[in-house]
């Protein structure tokens with residue numbers, strides 16, 4: 001920086017730019033925070049989660065500023081081929097993953113996204129993000145230089161980061177404003193960022209697997225539902241013995257970026273718990289799929305949930321979890337277990353479910 005930069009803008013940017021090592025570690029931190037908030041956002045459906053989504057977007061936008069600082073500093077290592085080293089390829093791949101993550105995020109927010117076969121567009125953003133974390137960790141290991149005390153100037157560093165975060169927040173507000181004024185397809189997103197699939201019945205929304213579940217169709221004729229565990233009288237019911245007399249509207253919101261509001265009909269879980277005479281000390285109810293996929297919810301909430309046989313007046317299709325799938329209002333879609341064949345009444349939660357949902361379906 002020997003050149004005399006005199007315009008106000010250049011002076012501001014020079015003031016704003018933290019020292020190199022601090023930029024690098026900020027990028028690292030910001031990507032980790034974005035990942036953590038992204039993963040956390042998978043849990044939220046209700047308005048109390050809004051701050052998590054906000055945080056994710058603001059942090060993501062702050063990353064753009066940091067990347068710009070970083071890339072304007074290291075650009076020459078890529079453009080001058082004489083400077084290439086073994087690690088240059090990794091650096092480029094990392095940068096591309098970062099562009100991919102940010103780019104798909106921006107496209108998603110504005111709603112200008114292609115219709116893809118098989119997967120939903122938001123999944124591409126998630127995939128880019130996960131690749132970015134892996135590459136970034138590898139990249140960071142090839143050029144490890146922790147920030148030193150000299151990189152921090154308490155007042156200036158605080159100011160720099162406040163300005164960057166504020167810029168992120170303002171940009172996010174502007175984007176919302178732009179969405180509304182331009183009436184973009186991204187405007188109608190829910191608080192989770194998901195977009196609506198309208199219509200009713202099986203055809204209105206896509207059959208979705210969380211990771212790899214893809215069982216053969218479950219025959220209604222030979223199907224049996226078991227209720228067991230912390231109960232006085234375990235029960236087994238054939239499909240014909242189920243009495244699907246309970247209806248309710250509920251919103252299914254999938255982490256792959258869509259939601260749908262449907263009228264579900266089926267058996268109230270509370271009725272099944274009464275039938276099996278659940279113990280007083282039971283605290284959780286676990287729903288287990290034919291694939292082993294499972295999720296549990298607190299018993300008071302479970303009483304209120306539904307095991308659906310029908311959606312929008314139609315019998316559930318195989319893809320949507322026939323003969324029986326959990327409808328858990330207020331919970332993210334991945335917890336709405338499909339192809340339920342067993343209900344375990346339990347006296348404690350089930351931490352292992354977090355792992356099981358990821359690996360069920362792999363042999």
Ligand SMILES: Nc1nc2c(c(=O)[nH]1)N[C@H]1C(S)=C(S)[C@@H](COP(=O)(O)O)O[C@H]1N2
Nearest residue numbers: 207208209210213254289293320333334338
């Ligand atoms: N057994 C099982 N249940 C499952 C899944 C799965 O992969 N296996 N996917 C979940 C996910 S991620 C969502 S969003 C909803 C989607 O329901 P749908 O396929 O009826 O749209 O089902 C959930 N239930």
Ligand SMILES: [Mo]
Nearest residue numbers: 254255333334
């Ligand atoms: Mo999902």
